[in-house]
Amino acid sequence: MSTWVPVPEGSGFGVNNLPYGVFSQRGELPRVGVAIGELVLDLAELANAGLLADRRWFASGSLNGFMAAGRTVWQPTRDRLITLLTDMSYRDEVEPCLSPVADVDLHMPFEVSDYVDFYSSREHATNLGRILRPGSEPLLPNWSHLPVGYHGRAGSVVPSGTPVVRPSGQRRGDQGPVFGPTTKLDVEAELGFVVGTPSAQGQPVPTSGFRDHVFGFVLVNDWSARDIQAWEYQPLGPFLSKSFATSISPWVVPVEALDAAHVPPPEQDPEPLPYLRCAEPWGLDVTLEISINGHVVSRPPFAGMYWTPPQQLAHTTVNGAWLRTGDLLASGTVSGAERDERGSLIELTWNGNEPLELPDGTTRAFLEDGDTVRISATATASDITPIGFGDVVGTVYPSPS
Numbered sequence: 001m002s003t004w005v006p007v008p009e010g011s012g013f014g015v016n017n018l019p020y021g022v023f024s025q026r027g028e029l030p031r032v033g034v035a036i037g038e039l040v041l042d043l044a045e046l047a048n049a050g051l052l053a054d055r056r057w058f059a060s061g062s063l064n065g066f067m068a069a070g071r072t073v074w075q076p077t078r079d080r081l082i083t084l085l086t087d088m089s090y091r092d093e094v095e096p097c098l099s100p101v102a103d104v105d106l107h108m109p110f111e112v113s114d115y116v117d118f119y120s121s122r123e124h125a126t127n128l129g130r131i132l133r134p135g136s137e138p139l140l141p142n143w144s145h146l147p148v149g150y151h152g153r154a155g156s157v158v159p160s161g162t163p164v165v166r167p168s169g170q171r172r173g174d175q176g177p178v179f180g181p182t183t184k185l186d187v188e189a190e191l192g193f194v195v196g197t198p199s200a201q202g203q204p205v206p207t208s209g210f211r212d213h214v215f216g217f218v219l220v221n222d223w224s225a226r227d228i229q230a231w232e233y234q235p236l237g238p239f240l241s242k243s244f245a246t247s248i249s250p251w252v253v254p255v256e257a258l259d260a261a262h263v264p265p266p267e268q269d270p271e272p273l274p275y276l277r278c279a280e281p282w283g284l285d286v287t288l289e290i291s292i293n294g295h296v297v298s299r300p301p302f303a304g305m306y307w308t309p310p311q312q313l314a315h316t317t318v319n320g321a322w323l324r325t326g327d328l329l330a331s332g333t334v335s336g337a338e339r340d341e342r343g344s345l346i347e348l349t350w351n352g353n354e355p356l357e358l359p360d361g362t363t364r365a366f367l368e369d370g371d372t373v374r375i376s377a378t379a380t381a382s383d384i385t386p387i388g389f390g391d392v393v394g395t396v397y398p399s400p401s
């Protein structure tokens with residue numbers, strides 16, 4: 001499959017990807033677009049020109065309408081876009097609908113309904129257990145029987161580029177709690193998936209229903225204040241330590257685009273209960289990359305995640321809780337077995353005890369004001385053109401207090 005659009009080598013946005021996002025030209029209203037190479041294809045304009053069936057989903061400041069329309073709309077739209085971008089005979093009509101991504105503003109791609117965050121990397125969960133609960137078993141007995149998760153704060157999910165203001169809160173002190181700006185500001189590199197088609201109240205979605213309900217994947221940075229977290233989290237889990245900002249990437253990679261990147265996930269022992277079994281191999285051969293101020297500090301491998309996206313979806317709905325368009329379910333921090341595969345600073349620096357040395361001569365235990373964190377990811381099966389997720393970026397601003 002080759003496109004007439006010039007796609008630079010290694011772009012990650014080839015015609016096999018076509019991620020959806022929301023963008024605006026200077027002075028114009030946001031609308032839906034698709035990334036190809038270093039360009040964005042304006043779907044509202046394409047529909048205006050009579051080249052796409054329906055305009056109302058695309059002349060919109062969010063993907064929610066299109067996502068709610070379901071797979072019977074997503075699939076023909078994707079097929080049509082591939083035709084328009086590969087068949088030379090459409091070039092003259094389609095070209096006016098392309099603009100350089102560098103010339104547009106990218107927005108929040110969808111409105112988040114609910115936000116769930118899992119804890120599905122065995123390596124991450126083991127590291128956090130060792131750091132936060134030394135002297136006890138790092139993994140609690142439930143961990144290998146269900147994908148542990150918590151409901152996060154949907155309203156604090158922000159698009160890439162949004163400044164992250166250093167949060168204040170309580171942390172443990174020698175003579176009782178201390179209040180002030182966090183001294184342990186951290187990141188968590190994750191992939192998230194977003195629900196398109198809702199489900200009915202009381203009707204669990206099986207693992208085999210993943211494709212019917214899920215629209216696509218984004219990158220997630222679950223910013224975390226580790227000192228606030230360590231003091232507040234027992235027994236109900238993280239609250240203010242993670243609700244001040246969660247950043248997502250602007251491009252939503254369609255579920256189908258990743259079909260070529262599936263790999264068998266790690267073997268699950270003990271065998272999960274029947275509702276968590278999954279016939280398809282839903283490991284994803286995606287490598288994330290975390291950089292601080294332009295220096296790569298880690299490359300976490302998503303293929304090693306113990307609990308897979310369909311298992312997370314089935315677990316979320318097994319009690320009859322229903323899905324809504326815009327529900328965002330994040331994987332949990334992606335960490336591999338090697339030090340340079342860990343998905344958070346608390347792991348990379350072992351709670352600040354082993355600071356990272358950056359090539360610019362500075363060291364980091366946790367984030368400093370002014371630091372810019374960039375997380376990117378690519379699916380790179382050997383026989384496919386790499387599929388990029390773009391990136392999610394955030395700069396730390398000082399506490400206002």
Ligand SMILES: O=C(O)/C=C/C(=O)CC(=O)CC(=O)O
Binds near residue numbers: 119128129190224332
């Ligand atoms: O082990 C803990 O108490 C806490 C762990 C986390 O902070 C992780 C969390 O947000 C879930 C994840 O990203 O894996």
Ligand SMILES: [Ca+2]
Binds near residue numbers: 118188190222
């Ligand atoms: Ca997290």
Ligand SMILES: [Mg+2]
Binds near residue numbers: 113114115152153
């Ligand atoms: Mg909520």
